[in-house]
Amino acid sequence: MxxxxxxxxxxxxxxxxxxxxxxxxxxxxxxxxxxxxxxxxxxxxxxxxxxxxxxxxxxxxxxxxxxxxxxxxxxxxxxxxxxxxxxxxxxxxxxxxxxxxxxxxxxxxxxxxxxxxxxxxxxxxxxxxxxxxxxxxxxxxxxxxxxxxxxxxxxxxxxxxxxxxxxxxxxxxxxxxxxxxxxxxxxxxxxxxxxxxxxxxxxxxxxxxxxxxGGQNPTIVDATANLDVAADRIAWGHNAISGQWCIAPGYVCVHESVADAFIVRLKASIMKMYGEDPSRSPDFARMISTHDAERVASYILPEKVVHGGRFDVEARYVEPTVLYPSDWNDPALQQEVFGPVLPVMAYGDLTALLKVIKRKPKPLAAYIFSKDRQTIDHVLASLSFGGGCVNQTNLHCWIDSLPFGGVGNSxxxxxxxxxxxxxxxxxxxxLIGNPDVELDVFPPYAGKDIAKNLSVFS
The missing domain is CATH 3.40.605.10 (Aldehyde Dehydrogenase; Chain A, domain 1)
Structure with missing residues (x-):
């Protein structure tokens, strides 16, 4: 045929x-x-x-x-x-x-x-x-x-x-x-x-x-980060296109010393952007299908919802949702969410955290919020990912001078x-050769200074 x-x-x-x-x-x-x-x-x-x-x-x-x-x-x-x-x-x-x-x-x-x-x-x-x-x-x-x-x-x-x-x-x-x-x-x-x-x-x-x-993109917020800036940028980066963005922050790891304060700011950022009822917001998209709305809604663990949690599968709507404290066994951390459900967890030791992240499939993006140069360098040197941002999210992918793409599974x-x-x-x-200058590297080799002739290649 x-x-x-x-x-x-x-x-x-x-x-x-x-x-x-x-x-x-x-x-x-x-x-x-x-x-x-x-x-x-x-x-x-x-x-x-x-x-x-x-x-x-x-x-x-x-x-x-x-x-x-x-x-x-x-x-x-x-x-x-x-x-x-x-x-x-x-x-x-x-x-x-x-x-x-x-x-x-x-x-x-x-x-x-x-x-x-x-x-x-x-x-x-x-x-x-x-x-x-x-x-x-x-x-x-x-x-x-x-x-x-x-x-x-x-x-x-x-x-x-x-x-x-x-x-x-x-x-x-x-x-x-x-x-x-x-x-x-x-x-x-x-x-x-x-x-x-x-x-x-x-x-x-x-x-x-x-x-x-794509992939589940990690976001790290350390103790030195500007939490207001981090919350705004993560809230937007995760919830734009209703979370259906391959470079969206997939989960957030916040240093335990600032985790509760970050959650307060993150909730405030989402409210500021989408209001008390995001279903009425002209700035919040819908899921692409009822199947995807049902899939993303299934990741919501009611006991861990600190913001959002509502959904309407037939309307293809899932509210911007924050799950805290999450852990690595939660459904939302088993695969790329590709929707507006964001798991957040606290960490204590950065090196231990990176060891866990490194064993997961390599993501398309990663983000680090920090004012500490040593921490930033440590994360960038340790993790392999397609590309990302420091103290920013998502915007790296539309800059002509920054090559965009993934690595490994992404x-x-x-x-x-x-x-x-x-x-x-x-x-x-x-190699454009000179037609008039002899380069004698051809047989017969007897009697020729092979090393001398080959030296032109070094």
């Missing part, structure tokens, strides 16, 4: 093989088209986000402005990123007129599979990097945000030729069919479980992948800015 998406892949590959996508003008044209699509349809895109899961206005605009900023970065830096890079080679080779040059070339047809929690931003940001690097793109938006997916399916053909950018909608059946095809690169954002499925499928064709996954590969261009480009390393 013919794969239903074979013709899309074939059309894009044939176009790519003409070398049309490798030029500067083609790349800029695609970026311009993407920018126009976002600008022309901002209100409709924001409305779709709100319809799908009640995303509030700030979080709606975030999904438009961040990709627009990424486009601006590539427009301003594309010529420099595309330029061949001369690199240092051994002195002996340079002395005989040889040069080392690195070229960045596009992979080809790229499949981008996006998630539901930021269904515009996390679908288009990878696509923007792919286009800037000279690749064609097949977009697969999340089916769990049907209004946004349908709108994108209508808009993409209006702004892009299908041989450059195409879009496929649907669910598991469509993703499975796409993954059967020999794409040149696959960029997936989603859960670790599905990431493994994508990687297995990619292995059949030896297709390179960039996997942006993903592989980095993107954003130059890192995104590099990730979506094959690094082609070339």
């Amino acid at each position: 013919t794969n239903p998406f074979q013709s899309i892949l074939d059309a894009q590959r044939e176009h790519f093989l003409t070398d049309a996508t490798k030029g500067y003008d083609w790349r800029i044209d695609q970026l311009d088209r993407m920018e126009r699509m976002l600008a022309d349809n901002r209100e409709a895109l924001c409305a779709a986000l709100h319809e799908d899961f009640g995303k509030p206005p700030f979080e709606q605009l975030f999904e438009i402005t961040v990709p627009t900023g990424v486009i601006r970065y590539y427009r301003e830096n594309l010529k420099a990123l595309m330029a061949p890079e001369t690199v240092k080679i051994p002195d002996g080779l340079e002395a005989t007129g040889n040069r080392g040059v690195i070229y960045k070339e596009p992979y080809g047809v790229t499949l981008v599979i996006g998630p539901f929690n930021a269904p515009i931003l996390l679908l288009l940001d990878p696509a923007i990097a792919a286009l800037a690097a000279g690749n064609t793109v097949v977009l697969k938006p999340a089916n769990t945000t049907p209004r946004t997916a349908a709108l994108l399916a209508d808009l993409v053909p209006r702004y892009f030729a299908p041989e450059n950018v195409a879009i496929v909608t649907g669910g598991r059946e469509q993703i499975s069919a796409l993954l059967e095809l020999p794409f040149d690169f696959i960029f997936f954002t989603g859960s670790s479980a599905v990431g493994k499925v994508v990687m297995r499928a990619a292995a059949e064709h030896l297709t390179p992948v960039l996997l942006e996954l 993903g592989m590969g980095k993107y954003y800015g130059k890192a995104g261009f590099d990730a979506l480009s094959n690094t082609k390393a070339m």
Whole structure:
């Protein structure tokens, strides 16, 4: 049976093989088209986000402005990123007129599979990097945000030729069919479980992948931290998008000397942001499905609720909830919560705490609130994680100069800015030889000073 998406892949590959996508003008044209699509349809895109899961206005605009900023970065830096890079080679080779040059070339047809929690931003940001690097793109938006997916399916053909950018909608059946095809690169954002499925499928064709996954992200608040700042930033970082954020603080470990004081401030921060009844707040999103609302609600242990705890599964609503004192055996600490339920526990010895965290799957992010340089350095040197912040949460992932991605169970590969261009480009390393200077390292070797001849490589 013919794969239903074979013709899309074939059309894009044939176009790519003409070398049309490798030029500067083609790349800029695609970026311009993407920018126009976002600008022309901002209100409709924001409305779709709100319809799908009640995303509030700030979080709606975030999904438009961040990709627009990424486009601006590539427009301003594309010529420099595309330029061949001369690199240092051994002195002996340079002395005989040889040069080392690195070229960045596009992979080809790229499949981008996006998630539901930021269904515009996390679908288009990878696509923007792919286009800037000279690749064609097949977009697969999340089916769990049907209004946004349908709108994108209508808009993409209006702004892009299908041989450059195409879009496929649907669910598991469509993703499975796409993954059967020999794409040149696959960029997936989603859960670790599905990431493994994508990687297995990619292995059949030896297709390179960039996997942006997730994990239970630790947050440490030590005795020197500014508790007011920590509470505000953790409350926002955890509850934005109703906690459905792969970089959200997953649990908080607070030094025992300030733990009770921190809880008071954390509760106050949540109240300040979302009011006494967050279900009425225009700034608090809903869970993506009743299934997820039920799943997250199941993590709430009534005896440990110090704030929140209410939920309405049919309305896809789970209140911002704080569990304290939590322990490592609690349900909310067995996996990534991906919802607005935040376990908080007290710790006494930092080294002992880090030993426990280090034995868990490596997270996408980690956060440390402290004014003590030695403590900060100790945490950063000891824990392995994708990226994070000191005295801040979440914002590191939208800064062009900071490569973003996971490690181990939380993903592989980095993107954003130059890192995104590099990730979506094959690094082609070339030694450019001097045709007129002999380098005698060939047989027969008898009578030759082999060591002398080989010295040009050192």
